[in-house]
Amino acid sequence: MTGVPATWYLLLSAALFCIGAAGALTRRNGITIFLSIELMLNSVNLSIVAYARIASASGSLLASLDGKVLVLFVLAVAAAEAAVGLALFIAVYRNRREIDINRLNLMRW
Amino acid sequence: MEIVVFLLFALLALASAVVVVSHRNPVYSVMSLVVTLLSLAALFVLLGAPLLAALQVLVYTGAILVLFLFVIMLLNVGRETPSGGTGRGQKIGALVTAAAFGLVVISLLWGRFVGIEMPALTVEYVALKPLARTLLSKYLLVFEMAGLLLLAAVIAATVLARKVGKSRGETV
DSSP states (O other), X not given: OXXXXXXXXXXXXXXXXXXXXXXXXXXXXXXXXXXXXXXHHHHHHHHHHHHHHHHGGGTOHHHHHHHHHHHHHHHHHHHHHHHHHHHHHHHHHHHHSOOBTTTOOTTOO | OHHHHHHHHHXXXXXXXXXXXXXXXXXXXHHHHHHHHHHHHHHHHHTTOHHHHHHIIIIIIIIIXXXXXXXXXXXXXXXXXXXXXXXHHHHHHHHXXXXXHHHHHHHHHTSTTTTOBOOOOOHHHHOHHHHHHHHHHTTHHHHHHHHHHHHHHHHHHHHHHSOOOGGGOSOO
């Protein structure tokens, strides 16, 4: 059985992260920007799991478990962030009737 | 065999990620993000982390993305209207991202992980028991703090999304 090279996982993670970053930087719809950020979070999760698997080669099971636990906490933080962020969108929409970030320039310097 | 499964889900994830950031209708974006996250869950299984894959499906596609869909339908966000050409900020953003991706690819292709194959899966690596033990002993404090964070997020979301009544006499 031929295994998958370690670099491939990292390359896939980098590609997903950059697609998400491009979306977050170029879109105007607030919800789509938020979705792009979720995509970036998930690509980082993939690279953490891949590094954990690489670390398990050196025989230290503990190091690879640390990686898995870290992904669990990233999931928890992402859930909290999504809840608060979407509530913010609802509050903004209630006041402004839009979530086009080009027109939400109240805090612009 | 493993390579075939990896390539299948990697291509699926990449294609649906492109749809996420490029589609004008946010509902379609959420739907293709579901596809991306499910293929990432399949890759987690391939990497020997079945618990993370299950949580990915339950928490992400089951809870977070449903929340996204709910908010999109609540706010009635329609299709984005074309802005007529790309702005300066968009061009800069795309260039910066492309440059960052190029740098990462170069550093990966000349990095220390080149030529390393993933180590074979062992029973104790995939097993749940060591993971659960680590989570609830070494990381017990962080675990409790994650619970507190979620509680704080619930309260904050409720306060933020609440409709301010007339008794307060003002809107937020």
